[in-house]
Amino acid sequence: MVERPAGKRHARPGPDRPEDDRAGADEADAGRPVTLRDVAGEAGVSLATASRALSEGPRSVRADLRGRVFDAAAKLHYLPKASARSAVRDGSRIVSLVVSDLEDPYFSSIATGVIDAAARDGLRVIVDITRREPRREAEVIEQAAAQRSRALIFVGSRYGGKDVTARLVDELTAFERSGGRVVLVSQSGLPFDTIVPDNRPSAAALARTLVDIGYRRFAVLGHSPQSVGSSERLDGFIDGLRMLGIEVPESRILRGEDGFDSGYRMAETLVEDGLGDTELVFAVSDTLALGAMAALRARGVSTPERVGVAGYGGTSIGPYRPADQVTTVQFALRETGAQAYGLAVRSRADGERSVVSLPATIVVRGSTPGIVRD
Amino acid sequence: MVERPAGKRHARPGPDRPEDDRAGADEADAGRPVTLRDVAGEAGVSLATASRALSEGPRSVRADLRGRVFDAAAKLHYLPKASARSAVRDGSRIVSLVVSDLEDPYFSSIATGVIDAAARDGLRVIVDITRREPRREAEVIEQAAAQRSRALIFVGSRYGGKDVTARLVDELTAFERSGGRVVLVSQSGLPFDTIVPDNRPSAAALARTLVDIGYRRFAVLGHSPQSVGSSERLDGFIDGLRMLGIEVPESRILRGEDGFDSGYRMAETLVEDGLGDTELVFAVSDTLALGAMAALRARGVSTPERVGVAGYGGTSIGPYRPADQVTTVQFALRETGAQAYGLAVRSRADGERSVVSLPATIVVRGSTPGIVRD
DNA sequence: CTGTTAGCGCGTTCAA
DNA sequence: TTGAACGCGCTAACAG
Numbered sequence: 001m002v003e004r005p006a007g008k009r010h011a012r013p014g015p016d017r018p019e020d021d022r023a024g025a026d027e028a029d030a031g032r033p034v035t036l037r038d039v040a041g042e043a044g045v046s047l048a049t050a051s052r053a054l055s056e057g058p059r060s061v062r063a064d065l066r067g068r069v070f071d072a073a074a075k076l077h078y079l080p081k082a083s084a085r086s087a088v089r090d091g092s093r094i095v096s097l098v099v100s101d102l103e104d105p106y107f108s109s110i111a112t113g114v115i116d117a118a119a120r121d122g123l124r125v126i127v128d129i130t131r132r133e134p135r136r137e138a139e140v141i142e143q144a145a146a147q148r149s150r151a152l153i154f155v156g157s158r159y160g161g162k163d164v165t166a167r168l169v170d171e172l173t174a175f176e177r178s179g180g181r182v183v184l185v186s187q188s189g190l191p192f193d194t195i196v197p198d199n200r201p202s203a204a205a206l207a208r209t210l211v212d213i214g215y216r217r218f219a220v221l222g223h224s225p226q227s228v229g230s231s232e233r234l235d236g237f238i239d240g241l242r243m244l245g246i247e248v249p250e251s252r253i254l255r256g257e258d259g260f261d262s263g264y265r266m267a268e269t270l271v272e273d274g275l276g277d278t279e280l281v282f283a284v285s286d287t288l289a290l291g292a293m294a295a296l297r298a299r300g301v302s303t304p305e306r307v308g309v310a311g312y313g314g315t316s317i318g319p320y321r322p323a324d325q326v327t328t329v330q331f332a333l334r335e336t337g338a339q340a341y342g343l344a345v346r347s348r349a350d351g352e353r354s355v356v357s358l359p360a361t362i363v364v365r366g367s368t369p370g371i372v373r374d
Numbered sequence: 375m376v377e378r379p380a381g382k383r384h385a386r387p388g389p390d391r392p393e394d395d396r397a398g399a400d401e402a403d404a405g406r407p408v409t410l411r412d413v414a415g416e417a418g419v420s421l422a423t424a425s426r427a428l429s430e431g432p433r434s435v436r437a438d439l440r441g442r443v444f445d446a447a448a449k450l451h452y453l454p455k456a457s458a459r460s461a462v463r464d465g466s467r468i469v470s471l472v473v474s475d476l477e478d479p480y481f482s483s484i485a486t487g488v489i490d491a492a493a494r495d496g497l498r499v500i501v502d503i504t505r506r507e508p509r510r511e512a513e514v515i516e517q518a519a520a521q522r523s524r525a526l527i528f529v530g531s532r533y534g535g536k537d538v539t540a541r542l543v544d545e546l547t548a549f550e551r552s553g554g555r556v557v558l559v560s561q562s563g564l565p566f567d568t569i570v571p572d573n574r575p576s577a578a579a580l581a582r583t584l585v586d587i588g589y590r591r592f593a594v595l596g597h598s599p600q601s602v603g604s605s606e607r608l609d610g611f612i613d614g615l616r617m618l619g620i621e622v623p624e625s626r627i628l629r630g631e632d633g634f635d636s637g638y639r640m641a642e643t644l645v646e647d648g649l650g651d652t653e654l655v656f657a658v659s660d661t662l663a664l665g666a667m668a669a670l671r672a673r674g675v676s677t678p679e680r681v682g683v684a685g686y687g688g689t690s691i692g693p694y695r696p697a698d699q700v701t702t703v704q705f706a707l708r709e710t711g712a713q714a715y716g717l718a719v720r721s722r723a724d725g726e727r728s729v730v731s732l733p734a735t736i737v738v739r740g741s742t743p744g745i746v747r748d
Numbered sequence: 749c750t751g752t753t754a755g756c757g758c759g760t761t762c763a764a
Numbered sequence: 765t766t767g768a769a770c771g772c773g774c775t776a777a778c779a780g
Binding site for chain 1: 407451453454455456457458460461466468475476477479482483485486489490493496498499500501502503510514516517519520521522548551552553698
């Protein structure tokens with residue numbers, strides 16, 4: 001299974017080899033990977049000295065020797081083998097990041113934040129994609145443990161049942177036993193460091209903003225109550241309006257799946273049932289909002305002129321015409337990734353858990369030009 | 375720098391410890407990572423036997439012992455330490471993937487393909503983001519070599535000068551010396567396995583398709599000639615038309631930067647200079663095409679009715695109205711990632727290089743309804 | 749400040 | 765088939 005020619009293992013001259021072979025260093029270059037021993041030999045020092053010279057730590061090695069070692073390393077193209085390092089140092093310089101779908105801009109932005117932040121520390125990131133399959137999740141958590149990843153950052157909420165979640169907690173706990181740290185993003189209520197979007201307050205803030213620019217009569221498109229996040233946004237929005245003395249009639253609150261088509265259908269229903277005096281449609285996701293916008297136009301309701309549209313998420317903003325750009329609530333996703341990494345590597349007391357909430361920004365765009373009231 | 379309490383290293387009882395401690399296995403569980411030795415002890419066999427029992431290879435171990443070892447491993451939650459494995463087996467079960475920008479759907483789709491394909495082999499993928507900075511590129515290639523990554527998949531074309539490219543080749547070659555394989559995606563002409571989009575033929579195919587559905591008079595928006603890919607698409611499109619006996623007048627060929635705004639400006643210029651009998655605007659990227667579409671409308675040119683618009687790339691397709699969905703050339707990006715991985719791990723003769731070209735699909739959408747001619 | 753030595757946790761020889 | 769011993773490449777302890 002290993003392709004290395006047998007019998008070569010002992011071929012390397014021991015430490016007792018003659019010292020006049022400095023000229024022979026080039027010839028021995030035949031394929032065999034360069035080790036620290038080669039560098040030490042080339043520089044005429046011991047392994048320990050070579051190791052110390054090349055290590056980051058406090059320099060306890062004479063400058064000239066240090067220089068010779070560096071030269072030798074450069075000449076031989078020496079690269080310290082990471083696995084050998086972590087064999088003795090313990091803990092690899094790797095972080096594991098688990099997402100359900102890397103093609104979703106939400107996740108790829110967070111991933112970017114994690115990777116960039118880790119790179120600043122010289123760490124690298126293994127990205128795993130699970131598609132929310134519990135089996136796959138278990139697999140990657142186990143692999144991360146085997147790899148002795150310094151941390152495991154798990155992004156995305158799970159809609160699974162109690163037992164599925166319990167099992168996940170077990171697996172993550174097992175990972176922690178292997179010496180790593182766990183950070184959850186978007187998944188709240190579990191006994192690990194956590195970063196969650198503050199759905200409710202931010203949806204309420206959006207409501208206030210919309211009222212500020214003149215909207216008074218609203219319709220709301222929600223989706224699956226299974227999704228904790230989307231319910232929170234719906235509630236937050238409605239509560240936010242209520243605080244301002246505005247009620248959304250029950251007949252103007254629709255629920256369906258997530259997705260463009262679902263938004264389209266819900267908006268169609270809305271129009272068929274009679275839009276009445278509705279001035280703005282809020283959808284709990286941007287995709288839903290875009291679908292609604294398309295349906296409104298298809299049904300002859302001009303938007304944003306007759307009815308404004310607002311969404312939530314801030315991820316699916318293409319370079320389209322201003323009137324098609326949806327007002328939304330946006331999260332600093334790259335920063336979120338960076339924060340998750342920060343949580344993962346910060347020192348903390350044993351058993352201490354942090355919960356940080358993701359700050360949001362209200363982004364007002366072409367889809368809600370506002371209404372001038374007098 | 376290492377937090378492990380000093381002095382614990384030699385605390386573990388040697389192989390000469392009494393054998394009646396089976397009941398004590400649980401109590402000794404205090405934090406220390408479980409090693410193969412623990413498993414062997416628990417199962418009452420030697421390390422070698424435990425190792426063989428747990429290894430995938432040809433089973434040369436009695437069934438009952440095998441069972442005992444498995445039970446012990448499960449009981450102790452044993453996870454073989456990857457770094458120790460690759461210390462002796464050589465070669466880690468890790469692949470490095472280098473992209474310039476993971477938030478770009480082009481790259482995140484390819485990454486998804488690579489990660490999924492690797493997962494099927496039980497390999498995991500480290501993703502590095504370089505933002506096209508040569509220094510960062512050099513860094514991650516070096517880290518990948520230190521990590522002994524099995525392969526390095528480098529995605530995206532470089533627009534750097536000759537010397538920058540030469541240095542990149544050197545670094546990648548050094549990586550190969552470290553025992554890994556190199557696969558390039560979108561970067562052609564370098565001495566490694568390569569996957570490239572067939573820009574020219576696919577642009578020509580798009581041209582044929584557009585002629586098929588009735589278009590005869592074209593304008594073309596290109597961008598920076600530094601980008602090899604975009605020039606090829608431009609040439610391919612124009613040549614494709616020429617084969618059908620259609621010439622694009624030089625005055626209808628514009629060049630600028632890439633991006634929405636650039637497309638917008640170029641289309642403005644086009645309108646100001648007189649659109650004439652132009653029936654379709656082809657832009658060498660989707661983003662450019664969307665910008666052009668916006669500008670046309672802003673200038674009162676109805677699209678797709680008066681002028682159709684086509685783009686290239688197929689990545690920036692949001693869930694918008696049909697009329698805003700741009701006809702384009704689309705690549706199977708996930709599949710490309712999977713192919714790149716396949717190239718990376720396939721066995722091949724020494725020095726053999728493959729070049730595979732990325733198959734494209736012409737996607738006709740709302741922005742080019744066609745023209746009925748009689 | 750330097751060199752010698754002892755492992756890290758595994759897979760894999762070589763005898764038995 | 766099994767076990768003892770070796771070594772992968774490296775860092776950390778211990779002497780000099």
